[in-house]
Amino acid sequence: MPKIFIYLLIIFFISLFLVSLTAINFWLFINGGAKLIYIIAVVFAFVLFFAGSYFFAKINELKKEKKGLGHLLEKNERKFRNSEMEKNRISEVFTNFNEGILVLDENERVSAINPLAKKILGIKTRDIKGAPVMDLGRLFDVKPFVPYFLSLNGILKQQLNFKNLIVELSVIPLIFEEKNMGKLIILRDITGESLLEKTKNDFILSAVHQLKTSVASAKWSLKMFLSGDFGNINKEQKDVIGRLYKRNDGLVFSINNLLDATKIEDGVYAYNKNLADIQEIVESVVLYFKDKIKSKKIKFEFERPSERFPKIMIDKEKIESVIQNLLDNALKYTGNGGEIKVSLKINDKNIEFRIGDSGIGIPNSQQGKIFSKFFRAGNANKMEATGSGLGLFIAKNIIEDHNGSIRFESEENKGSVFVFTLPIEGV
C-alpha cells in the first residue's frame, strides 16, 4: 500500500478525533459542563494540526523538486563533459589527420584549417580563421587553388602541380537540410606516390617495349618466310611457320593483358579518370582492328548514336582496353564471313555499349566461369589456342571500378552478345 494512503488515513483519524473532541466540548459547553477556553484550545489544536500538515506536505514537495533539479543538473553536466570530450576528440582527429583539411563557412570564410593543410599550402601564420578565402590568394602564395576553392560544385581528386608538390584536391559542398553550410576541402600531398608510380610505369613501359621488339622481329621474319622472301618453303614448313606466326601475334595482346591483370591483382591498378568521349574510343578501337575485320571478311557494323553523348569521367586507356578485348574476342571466335555488330546508346542514366557476334558462343555449362581469371571455354580453346583467359577478367574489373556493370547472353554455335554500361554521372 502506498505511503500516501497511510498518511491520509492517519490524517483522517486525527481529524475525526479532533472533530469529535470539538463536538463533545461544544455539547458540554452548551450544557454548561465545559469552559469556553477548552473549545478555543481544541479549535486551536485543530488549526495547528492542519497548518502543520500543509507545511509538512509543502516541504516534502520542495524536497522532491530539489532532488529532481539536482538530478537534471548532474545529467546536464555529464552531457556537457561528454560533448567537451567529443569536441576534443574531433579536434585531435582534425589536427592529426593525415590529409590537409580546410573548412569554409557559408560565406566562403575559413572556418577551420588543420596543420597539414597549412603545410601543403605553405601558410605559416598561426591563425587565419575567419579570413575570406578570396584573400588567401592575395595574402599567401596559393593562387592556383583559389578558383577551385570557390567552385560551386564538388571536385573529386583533381591533381594540381603546386610549387614542387603534386597535390590532389577534393572539394565537397557541405549541405545540411538543403542549406548551404560551406565546404570541406581535402588536400593530399601525393608527390611521393606519383614519383613512385612514375618510376614503376617507366620500368613497365620499358619492359613492354623490349618484349614487343622481340615479338616484332619474330613477326616480321616469320611473315617473310611465309611470303617466300628467304626462298621457297614446302607445305609442312609453311604450315608450322604459319602457326608460329599466329601464336606470336597473340603475344602482343597477351603482353598488355598480363600486365593489366598483374596490376589488378596487386590492387595497384591506378585509374586516371578524365572526361572522355566514349564514341571516340570505340571509333579508335574499330580502326585498330580494321585490317583484321577485312582479312576475315566479317560483316561489321557500328551503329553510331544519332547525337553526341555527354563526356563521362573514365580512364580512357582502360576503357579502350575493355572495348579492345571485347572486339578481339568477337573477331577471334567468329568464323570467316560472320557478323559483328557494335552499338552505343543511352539507357536511363547510363551509356550502354553492346557488341554482338555470330560466333561459336559460350557453352551453357561454362557461362558461370567466363569472367574468371585464366578461364577459357572448351570450344574457344579448340578454335584459337592463343587466348590468355585474361581479357574478360580485366574487362569486368575495369568496368566495375567505374561503377558500371558488364553482362552477356550467349548460345553455343549461335553467337554472343556482351553489354557493359557506365553511369553518365558519378563514375
Place this chain on the structure above:
Amino acid sequence: MKNILIIEDDEFLRGLINKKLTSEGFNMISAIDGEEGIKKAKEEKPDLILLDLVLPNVDGFEVLVKIKEDPKASSIPVIILSNLSQKEDIDKGMKLGAVDYIIKAQFTPEEIVDKVKAILK
C-alpha cells in the same frame, strides 16, 4: 629508283625491312642512331624516311624535329616505325609532322611496303 632512309638501331629489324624493301625495288640507306639519321636525311635527301623512336643518344622525336626544321629536308615524308603504342606517343609523333605511325608488333613487312608505296605514289 626511290631512296628510303631507315633510322633504326636494332640491326635485326633493320635487316629485315631492308631486305623486304630492296626486293620491292627501293634503294635503302641505313642509319643506326639519331645523329647519323639527321645527317643522312640532310645529305642524301631520301624520298622517304622510316624512323624508329627509341634510339640511343638522340631519340626519334628529336630527329623528327630536326628534320622538320631543316628547309631542305622538311618536305621528306617521315613514317614513324615504333613499338611505343601509348596514345600520347602517337599523338606527339603525328603533331611533330609524321605522315604515319606504324606500331611494329602490329604490322607485317607487306603492310609497311604498302604504306610506303601509297605515300610515294
